[in-house]
Amino acid sequence: MSSSTPLLAVDELSVVFHRKGHGETRAVDGVSFSLEEGRVTGLVGESGCGKSVTSLALMGLLPERGVKVGGSAVMRLSDEGEDLVEADLLKVSQRRMRDLRGTQLAMIFQDPLSSLNPVVPIGVQVTEILKRHRGMRGAAARKEAADLLYRVGIPDPTRRLNEYPHQLSGGMRQRALIAMAVACKPRLMIADEPTTALDVTIQAQILELLKDLVTEEGTALLMITHDLGVVAGLCDDINVLYAGRAVETAERGPLFADPTHPYTVGLLGSIPRLDAPRGEPLTPVRGSVNDNIAWADGCAFAPRCDHYTMECLQGPPQLVRMADGESGSPGGAGHVHRCVNPISHADVVDRAVLESPAVAGDDEEERG
Amino acid sequence: MLRFIVRRLLQLIPTLGGLSILLFVWLQRLPGGPEYALLPDDATAEQRAALRRSLGLDEPLAVQYLTFLRRIVQGDLGTSLQTSRPVLDEFFLRFPATFELAVTAMLIAVTLGLPLGYLAARKRGTVLDFAAVGGSLLGICTPVFFLAFILKVVFAENLGLFPSAFRLSPGLSRTDITGFVVLDGLMTREWDVVTDALAHLVLPGLALASIPLAVITRMTRASVLEVMGEDYVRTANAKGLHRTTVRTRHVLRNALLPVVTAVGLLAGSLFAGAVLTESVFAFPGIGSFVYAATQTRDYPVLTGFILLIATMYVFINLLVDISYSLLDPRVRAQ
Numbered sequence: 001m002s003s004s005t006p007l008l009a010v011d012e013l014s015v016v017f018h019r020k021g022h023g024e025t026r027a028v029d030g031v032s033f034s035l036e037e038g039r040v041t042g043l044v045g046e047s048g049c050g051k052s053v054t055s056l057a058l059m060g061l062l063p064e065r066g067v068k069v070g071g072s073a074v075m076r077l078s079d080e081g082e083d084l085v086e087a088d089l090l091k092v093s094q095r096r097m098r099d100l101r102g103t104q105l106a107m108i109f110q111d112p113l114s115s116l117n118p119v120v121p122i123g124v125q126v127t128e129i130l131k132r133h134r135g136m137r138g139a140a141a142r143k144e145a146a147d148l149l150y151r152v153g154i155p156d157p158t159r160r161l162n163e164y165p166h167q168l169s170g171g172m173r174q175r176a177l178i179a180m181a182v183a184c185k186p187r188l189m190i191a192d193e194p195t196t197a198l199d200v201t202i203q204a205q206i207l208e209l210l211k212d213l214v215t216e217e218g219t220a221l222l223m224i225t226h227d228l229g230v231v232a233g234l235c236d237d238i239n240v241l242y243a244g245r246a247v248e249t250a251e252r253g254p255l256f257a258d259p260t261h262p263y264t265v266g267l268l269g270s271i272p273r274l275d276a277p278r279g280e281p282l283t284p285v286r287g288s289v290n291d292n293i294a295w296a297d298g299c300a301f302a303p304r305c306d307h308y309t310m311e312c313l314q315g316p317p318q319l320v321r322m323a324d325g326e327s328g329s330p331g332g333a334g335h336v337h338r339c340v341n342p343i344s345h346a347d348v349v350d351r352a353v354l355e356s357p358a359v360a361g362d363d364e365e366e367r368g
Numbered sequence: 369m370l371r372f373i374v375r376r377l378l379q380l381i382p383t384l385g386g387l388s389i390l391l392f393v394w395l396q397r398l399p400g401g402p403e404y405a406l407l408p409d410d411a412t413a414e415q416r417a418a419l420r421r422s423l424g425l426d427e428p429l430a431v432q433y434l435t436f437l438r439r440i441v442q443g444d445l446g447t448s449l450q451t452s453r454p455v456l457d458e459f460f461l462r463f464p465a466t467f468e469l470a471v472t473a474m475l476i477a478v479t480l481g482l483p484l485g486y487l488a489a490r491k492r493g494t495v496l497d498f499a500a501v502g503g504s505l506l507g508i509c510t511p512v513f514f515l516a517f518i519l520k521v522v523f524a525e526n527l528g529l530f531p532s533a534f535r536l537s538p539g540l541s542r543t544d545i546t547g548f549v550v551l552d553g554l555m556t557r558e559w560d561v562v563t564d565a566l567a568h569l570v571l572p573g574l575a576l577a578s579i580p581l582a583v584i585t586r587m588t589r590a591s592v593l594e595v596m597g598e599d600y601v602r603t604a605n606a607k608g609l610h611r612t613t614v615r616t617r618h619v620l621r622n623a624l625l626p627v628v629t630a631v632g633l634l635a636g637s638l639f640a641g642a643v644l645t646e647s648v649f650a651f652p653g654i655g656s657f658v659y660a661a662t663q664t665r666d667y668p669v670l671t672g673f674i675l676l677i678a679t680m681y682v683f684i685n686l687l688v689d690i691s692y693s694l695l696d697p698r699v700r701a702q
Contacts, residue, residue: 102607
């Protein structure tokens with residue numbers, strides 16, 4: 001992990017969908033970020049901002065027809081010896097990508113029930129990946145599958161191997177999917193809203209499990225979510241996406257302490273607060289994700305922004321790196337935003353909330 | 369599973385009971401009667417009335433039905449008015465031929481329809497897809513007797529590739545064990561009989577297969593298309609599994625479920641379609657016999673044959689349901 005190159009460097013990723021009669025849709029419009037081993041990177045934004053499409057593009061799971069993927073996503077495949085083996089995930093062949101998926105990078109999906117094959121036993125769905133990538137067969141594969149299920153917190157794993165997805169609870173299903181994802185110890189895991197379909201107590205357990213995997217195995221985790229509670233509890237680095245572009249990038253501390261982009265400020269302001277006075281309405285970001293303008297004409301968020309000026313509509317705003325002194329927290333050097341009228345010292349989240357156990361995510365001791 | 373089978377078999381009783389009542393009422397409602405079909409045109413009214421009386425047709429319908437029920441409990445379905453032989457004997461004399469024909473048609477429909485539908489889905493929007501969809505539309509629209517006639521004229525009479533009539537070539541000697549010609553031939557190793565019988569099955573089998581083939585092709589295509597968009601197929605791809613594993617274990621296994629149900633439903637319609645096909649190819653099955661029975665108002669044959677076919681149909685669907693529960697664990701659990 002001492003290597004200076006990141007595990008995955010995504011540069012100017014763009015995904016354009018072409019549909020007959022509908023013209024083209026730029027779902028992802030030049031997103032750049034990098035992932036490091038043992039760190040959790042969040043892609044945050046509301047529905048339609050391009051976060052799921054980004055993950056599918058990295059996995060090579062977008063349909064081949066009618067989709068154009070641009071940019072690059074260079075992954076360091078091995079750092080054994082002196083030679084650095086790298087591959088651009090967006091350019092390798094389908095066949096090579098099938099070898100990489102499961103071994104180098106794996107993905108956990110949103111809806112655990114529909115993501116599991118309903119007519120194939122859990123055991124087969126776990127062992128098939130062991131057979132494919134680790135050449136394991138028969139009893140050895142089943143034993144390893146049981147171990148994997150046990151490791152992700154499924155009790156009585158040998159019995160579960162013979163069961164079908166509908167016989168498992170929602171949390172168990174997501175654990176089973178995580179077991180499949182970690183079966184070959186991938187160096188990169190992508191989790192696309194892994195807790196959205198689960199109830200709150202199970203959400204916390206699943207996030208805990210993911211966090212443990214990152215710390216124990218040194219996996220890099222790309223966490224796709226719209227839930228800022230998840231972000232606060234889990235992510236080290238955060239990219240806030242809007243209309244297919246990153247609008248603010250920072251480490252967790254600076255982002256929550258000192259958000260600068262009005263969209264980030266709006267998202268943080270819309271979190272329900274337990275300590276808010278009773279009856280006080282939530283403050284949503286007004287409008288919807290459809291009320292935007294093309295990035296080429298100006299800031300896509302301008303129509304929903306309370307702070308926009310004519311300046312915002314003069315061409316695409318550039319990513320601006322904040323000066324060291326500007327950010328309130330240490331580590332602010334990596335704090336970048338895409339706004340010509342940034343907000344300074346927004347009073348949306350006070351330190352007390354950031355450091356409370358529910359947000360900071362150090363609730364392991366309590367659950368002990 | 370056993371309880372499920374027993375319950376389904378018990379359901380046969382009300383099904384057949386209701387069907388037999390309907391048959392009794394409907395058949396007697398048909399104009400005419402056996403007294404017109406069996407007696408010459410110049411027979412007197414007294415002669416006709418005497419025949420009706422001797423057949424018990426002058427009794428009230430309820431009494432006739434009770435007599436019918438009493439006999440059926442003893443395993444007696446009555447006697448054919450045309451041939452004066454027991455209905456059951458007539459059925460088992462002809463049924464093997466129809467069964468062979470129906471099985472042939474279903475085999476053709478499944479072995480062609482599944483791959484065709486699957487390929488059409490995989491190659492959606494290509495020439496192959498359009499050909500499969502268009503062809504199946506044609507298959508559904510073409511009347512069976514018309515297709516049978518075309519096949520007979522082109523492949524039997526003009527090209528001489530296949531025989532045009534009967535189950536076997538005249539003069540070929542065979543040992544009769546079960547009544548199923550192909551099966552008997554295989555058992556006695558009379559290979560000439562087997563090949564000859566199969567050759568006789570090709571054209572009527574194709575004609576009868578047209579509708580089920582079309583339905584299976586389209587159902588498979590639609591089902592595969594749907595399953596290919598499912599989340600679990602994406603998961604399978606995300607695991608980096610080989611293309612073939614994804615396609616067989618994850619796509620096909622799920623896509624086949626609705627097709628299995630369709631096959632069960634189509635199996636029943638094959639017996640109905642067989643009537644037309646058999647008459648074109650002079651195939652000695654139940655079809656032509658039932659047709660003749662309709663003309664002569666042979667009530668015992670009509671009632672008996674239809675009830676026997678209904679029983680077959682229930683058994684086929686029972687088999688389908690059992691195989692379905694083997695394929696889909698979610699059904700098994702209930």
